Amino acid sequence: MITRTGEIKFEASVPAFEPVAAINNSASAILDESNGEFAALALIKAFKFKVPLMEEHFNENYIESSQYPKATFKGRIINFDASKLNSSANYDLEGDLSIHGVTKRIKTKITLAPKDGKLHLTNNFTVKAQDFDIKIPSIVKNKVSEDVTISIDFILDKN
Secondary structure, three states, rough: EEEEEEEEEEOOOOOOOOEEEEEEEEEEEEEEOOEEEEEEEEEHHEEOOOOHHHHHHHHHHHOOOOOOOEEEEEEEEOOOOHOOOOOEEEEEEEEEEOOOOEEEEEEEEEEEEEEEEEEEEEEEEEEEEEOOOOOOHHHHHHOOOOOOOEEEEEEEEEE
């Protein structure tokens, strides 16, 4: 099952300051129904911010998207059973998340739910910018959270 229009949002906002948030509506993902292997890819420059200057700083100063143009995840859904995809269920997902040239092993919970003959995959998890060697300049340190919440919303369809 596959998508090329998956949605990934992230937020690193701090109360009382302008929201630090972006959305990418062109993430790709693939799920192998035979074994629960899952992979996703997001092009960094496809993340869009409300404030163009924030987007420019994100790409040039923080994530260095010309040097690190994509974020990837490769792993598997634990105890995946394709025969149970006719109802909503929560699963553990573990694998390698690569951002900014750094790869970290993560484990998180996902929800899989049938939706109009397709499979809806949702997830929320938090990473630390410093874990991926993303430096937040001291001048804006109090305006950007070190904890980055990532939300994933994919509608997977038969390829």
